[in-house]
Amino acid sequence: MSAVTAHGVIAPILVPLLTGTLLVLLRGSATPLRRTLSMLGVQLLLGVSLWLLLQVADGEILVYRLGNWAAPHGIVLVADRLAAGMVLLTSVLALFAMMHAIQGSDRRGRQFHVLFQFLLMGLNGAFLTGDLFNLFVFFEILLIASYGLLLHGGGAARSRAGLHYVVINLVGSSLFLFAVGTLYGVLGTLNMADLSQRVAALGPEDIGLVRAAALLLFLVFALKAALAPLHLWLPGAYSAAGPAAVALFAIMTKVGAYSILRVYSLIFGADAGPLAGLVDPWMLVLGLITLVVGTLGALASQRLALLVSHLVVVSAGSILTAFGLGGEAALSAGLYYTFQSTLVVAALFMLTENVARTRGAFGDELRAGPMLPAANLLGGLFLVLALAVAGLPPLSGFIGKVLILKASVGAPAAMPWIMAIVLITGLLTLIALARAGSTLFFKTETHARTASLPNVAKLVPVAALAGISLLFVVFASPIHGYAQAAAAQLVDPGGYLEAVLGAGATDNDADADTDTEPAKMAEVAGPRRTTVHSPPDQIMPAH
Amino acid sequence: MEALIALVIGLLAGCGIYLLLRARTFPVVLGITLLSYAVNLFLFVMGRLSIGVPAIIEPGRSAYADPLPQALVLTAIVIGFGMTAFVVVLALRARADLGNDHVDGREP
Known part of the structure; x- marks a missing residue:
């Protein structure tokens, strides 16, 4: 090295x-x-x-x-x-x-x-x-x-x-x-x-x-x-x-x-x-509950920023559902979902601000406002990002959800719940977003003051992130391959232990047994056992 | 000694949690402070209680105090102090911006 x-x-x-x-x-x-x-x-x-x-x-x-x-x-x-x-x-x-x-x-x-x-x-x-x-x-x-x-x-x-x-x-x-x-x-x-x-x-x-x-x-x-x-x-x-x-x-x-x-x-x-798998049962159930609660919040939101914030909760729920399933396939699905949903939600937050600025006094409130001068541009970006976050083809959220659903097949007891909740919350998210989009871009109040033009430079990062969502589809195979390899490292932490503690650290179980004898090693008042996992010359005398 | 320390930590944490659940910002800040005192004490005694022993190697000594919790608690105190200062300023600012000191920013 x-x-x-x-x-x-x-x-x-x-x-x-x-x-x-x-x-x-x-x-x-x-x-x-x-x-x-x-x-x-x-x-x-x-x-x-x-x-x-x-x-x-x-x-x-x-x-x-x-x-x-x-x-x-x-x-x-x-x-x-x-x-x-x-x-x-x-x-x-x-x-x-x-x-x-x-x-x-x-x-x-x-x-x-x-x-x-x-x-x-x-x-x-x-x-x-x-x-x-x-x-x-x-x-x-x-x-x-x-x-x-x-x-x-x-x-x-x-x-x-x-x-x-x-x-x-x-x-x-x-x-x-x-x-x-x-x-x-x-x-x-x-x-x-x-x-x-x-x-x-x-x-x-x-x-x-x-x-x-x-x-x-x-x-x-x-x-x-x-x-x-x-x-x-x-x-x-x-x-x-x-x-x-x-x-x-x-x-x-x-x-x-x-x-x-x-x-x-x-x-x-x-x-x-x-203590193996200590939180696994909690994680799956809480993940599914988070999905439902986040979706209900998105449906009830009266402001676009609040709606997108609830989508962060929905995305957290999907990810923890996948992580809670455990196993290589589910973890890699969760990681792929993490990568793409983070970028899409961030783009939606930035777009929200653009829309709110353009609408002037109406801000991001979900009610009929002025006709937007660049409704095609703003609405088009909103459409792409909404499709990506709700999980419709051909965008990245769809692949993320398919991977999670596919992983759930490996856990027969939980599968019907996961299938039902992920699909229904996906539909409800889509309804919330469709309602928000049609209110913002189609419904106009005739005597509202005219809106201002959007700042195109501010839309560049939003468009770029939407483009990345497309790249997540085009390069789905290598990205998912990477996620799978990362999940494999997590499922078998032997390599991690060896890299950190040095070679042979994973098979000194006999050693470990003796050190965990309660720390009545007399001369050290504290609980810290001076276990030597590496050559002694690397350790300073104070330890 | 252990029982006394445990009682003190429990009392501090209990008072802290009680104050945290109050509706005004000042008791909440006090609650956070008490809770962080409880945490600091707790971290410190995780190196076990020992009297009159050094934390650094000295010739001719056989018993030592565990130095790591002392380092941890120092870090935790510094961070806790900074956070308390921040939350005090934030509470004052919220009082100025919102016109009252209720934690929800409006009188019930």
Whole structure:
């Protein structure tokens, strides 16, 4: 492994960190300069993410040891196919959100670009880290940046939504720390690969505590992923935020889904003994409930932004349904769905703002308004995106849903429920979107004031994302192939463990058994056992 | 000692949750603060309670305190402090924007 490859894993975190820091220093400078710099940062990030994806596409798992501390003792960053895919998805989304933001919405408040870059850093860090406490830290980074972005532009609606969003996330963070603390107290490690081995060799007296901590962790991730009944914060917050910010927020619920997938496939996966598949029954049922609740919310929405926010909930429900099914086919279907739905929903959020601007005082309210001057263009884009999100052929949502339905055939007990709920909620989503579209683009109020022309430059990113949805159909086979390969790595975490802990780590079960003897090793007062998984000369004396 | 610490953490968390469920922003902020104190204490004692032992290797010592929870709790305190400051400012701003300090932004 060359030096570039060795250090490249941390690049998706460093690029936005350095760009953001530079932008803080340049806070008094001219807007064009900051926009150019921020855009360059995002483009560089896209390049780096693409490079990382190509590095891991052949199945290699890149591990970056921060400070060169050996694995269970230091923090590691791990880039496998899933992590690299999510990082690339973030960068693509960031590029188009930034294209939209620099058309003017970034000037409605201060420090938009700084917050945007730090949000990217938090997202990429959360996807790449291999350490549970580090995951918490990156969660906090992305959350504090998102608080700022949500409030960007100000106004009473944003303050009200912001307060709810911030408080519920702070409570979530506290619960996260309780869960992490319990896991450390019992297992004596925070490295995910090491946790996985310790959980597999857990003594019966500690199972209750670890199960409680694991379910608490699931609660936190479900809150972030907007899984019913913990999704109630989302529609209010997302429908109040500005267009570019909320386009990027579309991936924030996926961080929760990603964390669920990572933690419960790696730490509480098939090899976890009595704790294997701990949350599987919950995930499927809650995913289906989320689908139904999100769809009902979409049907009841009186504003387009609120409708699209409920579509984020629907997309979270579909993804968690697929993840809850388990197995390679379902996981790959869920990943394909994640990739395409994130981009489509983000495009819909940006289009919502364009439509609202054009309609003047009517905003995005779903009632008869002025005749739109460019109704063909706006309506055409809305049609394409609505078809994609509702899952009709020939767009990407259709393939995503077909893959999920196909995967459900492998689980005969759940299949009728999944088939029925996915298909019926798809139809209801289509009805909600058709009603919204016909109200916005066909129904006109004759004495309404004339609407203004849309800003075509702002429609470019929307059209580009709609084009990407088409590319997801054209290149469905390679993309699904990649998702399948990523799912294979998740189903069999042996490669991950070996990459992080070193060769032979997976077959030292005998060793692991002796270390999990309760930590009455006398000389260490704490629970942390000094297990040596790597050659001793790599470990500093303090450990 | 363990029972006392556990009681203290439980009391802090209980008071925090009670205050979190109040309808005004100030008690909610206090609730978040108490809950984060409970979390910090909890993280700290996850390294087990020990008296008079160093966290760094010293010659001639055989017993050590676990240094990792101390590092974790330091991180958690810093993050918690920043978040509390932010939520205080946000609550003040919501009070100014919305004209009242109810968490829903309107009087019931």
